[in-house]
Amino acid sequence: MAAEIQKKLQKELDVFNSLQKEYHKAVAQKQQLDGQLNENKAVKEELMLLKKDSEVYKLIGPVLVKQDLEDARQNVAKRMEYISKEIKRADGHISALENKQEAIQENVNKLKNDLGNLKIGA
Amino acid sequence: MATVSTAPAPGMHQIDLSKLNLNQLAQLKQQLDQELNVFQDSLQTLKIAQRKFVESGESVEKIKPETKGRSIMVPLTGSMYVPGTIADTDNVIIDVGTGYYAQKDIEGAKDYFKRKVKFVTEQMEKIQVLGIEKTKVREAICMMIEMKLQAQAQAQKASTSS
Numbered sequence: 676m677a678a679e680i681q682k683k684l685q686k687e688l689d690v691f692n693s694l695q696k697e698y699h700k701a702v703a704q705k706q707q708l709d710g711q712l713n714e715n716k717a718v719k720e721e722l723m724l725l726k727k728d729s730e731v732y733k734l735i736g737p738v739l740v741k742q743d744l745e746d747a748r749q750n751v752a753k754r755m756e757y758i759s760k761e762i763k764r765a766d767g768h769i770s771a772l773e774n775k776q777e778a779i780q781e782n783v784n785k786l787k788n789d790l791g792n793l794k795i796g797a
Numbered sequence: 798m799a800t801v802s803t804a805p806a807p808g809m810h811q812i813d814l815s816k817l818n819l820n821q822l823a824q825l826k827q828q829l830d831q832e833l834n835v836f837q838d839s840l841q842t843l844k845i846a847q848r849k850f851v852e853s854g855e856s857v858e859k860i861k862p863e864t865k866g867r868s869i870m871v872p873l874t875g876s877m878y879v880p881g882t883i884a885d886t887d888n889v890i891i892d893v894g895t896g897y898y899a900q901k902d903i904e905g906a907k908d909y910f911k912r913k914v915k916f917v918t919e920q921m922e923k924i925q926v927l928g929i930e931k932t933k934v935r936e937a938i939c940m941m942i943e944m945k946l947q948a949q950a951q952a953q954k955a956s957t958s959s
Contacts, residue, residue: 714894721893730900
């Protein structure tokens with residue numbers, strides 16, 4: 676009986692560990708997205724500050740290509756929208772993982788309790 | 798740009814440390830250690846960014862109307878230079894991030910770097926304040942762990958001697 680519970684516990688713990696790994700990865704990804712969003716925000720502010728006739732260039736590979744200021748603004752806005760969507764998705768993913776982790780934690784605790792009770796009984 | 802965001806809500810920070818057991822305390826300490834590490838890393842990155850902006854600002858200061866036509870060595874790679882002359886002393890092109898470069902006049906460029914330095918410095922100050930707070934909490938947790946350990950040792954002693 677005890678061996679069976681032990682086996683179950685080990686299985687749950689394995690799942691928990693892999694979940695935790697995934698969770699860390701998701702959090703890191705979200706942080707990266709946050710950083711990107713912040714950078715784009717700063718760029719947007721900067722582009723807004725520019726005078727209408729200022730020249731704007733975009734780095735494509737190693738060359739600077741001249742761009743229309745209005746195009747650049749729209750492009751950055753679009754990118755921010757996209758990143759915001761991605762962040763929302765990442766948030767959902769993270770909270771789902773959190774829920775899963777909690778559920779497994781509960782299972783683990785229960786199994787540990789069972790095991791403890793068994794030992795006391797024996 | 799790293800704007801700081803800490804995950805736990807400020808409202809739910811009231812935890813009575815003495816009510817936690819050793820395991821929980823150790824876990825909390827580990828978490829704080831991790832956070833403090835992140836802060837250290839961010840500070841380092843910000844410091845580098847700050848220095849870059851300051852350096853660029855200083856470079857802009859050196860471009861004056863009199864420098865027009867003066868020859869300079871332009872770095873093509875880190876170790877190769879070609880001679881060039883300054884044709885335009887009124888405008889510079891600035892990397893504003895995410896691959897965009899904007900042309901600005903000298904005054905605008907100075908202003909840009911000043912603003913950036915200010916922004917980065919502010920972020921650094923914010924992180925420092927947060928770091929000090931976390932360090933304090935960490936110390937409190939360490940003390941609590943110490944106390945609990947001592948209490949545990951004493952209890953053990955009492956039970957073995959009786």
